[in-house]
Amino acid sequence: HEIPKALVSIGKKLGVEYRTDAPIARIKTKRGPAVKSVILESGEEIEADIVVSNASVAHTESLLPKPYRDHSERYWNTRKLAPSALIMYLGVKGELDSLTHHNLLFSPDWKKNFAEIFDAPQWPTDPSLYICVPSKTDPTVAPEGHENLFILVPIAARTTYTEEELEQQADRMLRLIEQEMNIPDLRERIVYKKLFSVKDFETRYNKLGGTALGLAHTMSQTSILRPNNVSKKVENLLYVGADTNPGIGMPIQLISAELALKRLIGDTSSGHLTEI
Structure with missing residues (x-):
């Protein structure tokens, strides 16, 4: 901020x-x-x-x-809207040696990922995502022995979901990170989690269609x-x-x-x- x-x-x-x-x-x-x-x-x-x-x-x-x-x-x-996002704010016990401050994971099928955001909106099959670990460079943002994660997954604006569906999609993204980022026990180590997505962009920021x-x-x-x-x-x-x-x-x-x-x-x- x-x-x-x-x-x-x-x-x-x-x-x-x-x-x-x-x-x-x-x-x-x-x-x-x-x-x-x-x-x-x-x-x-x-x-x-x-x-x-x-x-x-x-x-x-x-x-x-x-x-x-x-x-x-x-x-x-x-109107054609820019993407929204599934954002995860995580507090994780222990250090995450395989991550740096900025981390990117790209979809293996770039065109399909974009199509699922803009052309035929749906939850991304193989998403691209961004992970920021600010505790790597500023230890004051997490308790000692913990990491602070910000995870952003681009998704289509106007996406509808229940809270249960949102949790399921978040869990799917975390499983992907466990596999691709070499953190097999990531979900077990989460001590704090907050999700922020389309509905939140609409209600908190009055964004049309929940675009981010x-x-x-x-x-x-x-x-x-x-x-x-x-x-x-x-x-x-x-x-x-x-x-x-x-x-x-x-x-x-x-x-x-x-x-x-x-x-x-x-x-x-x-x-x-x-x-x-």
Whole structure:
């Protein structure tokens, strides 16, 4: 979390006030139409001259009255989404000598794996996966004599499952890691396990279809064909993040924030801002 911490620190130095655990129920408009305020789920109203949303564009538009939304439900339901993920947070007893800080396991059938994510969505037969063991380089993230694992398995967005099915798929991935990463007793050594997947991306982050990223970078969803970073119907409502320009990925999303700021201050130059 060092990058978010750094961004928060920069914001505080610039006078930003952060409010957490304050979910928004709706965006209130005034004649224009233009942004007037945001209404929190608690009922509190916060006046706002400008709203810049880092939530998904689909979710943000759902907070507006229907006539003020730029896109229909059909539009969002037919978007091609970037992958979601099955994430496992594990605490494991003992050291894992066969792993380093970063570890990758690639599917033996690359094309089939991609097809099972994008073309015929289903749980991957032979998945690719990523394992991070931060305790290899930072011993403070795990108790002595233990390892801290973060496992990410790309899966299709909009995947449906029961909690029992999710546990079964997680167990299948762990068996694969035991076999391919030379850790035959991995499951026996797990002292802590938390799963995070499609439903969690939907409920915690309001991500369309539970994608872990945002709109996929297909030809019809790239560049100017992505949702714009400003509402066409509500004045002073802007967007940043994975669903607008330039696209997905942390560096790219930081650029999206820069583009929104340039729009606000009327900077039409092609270069980066040199100061705020």
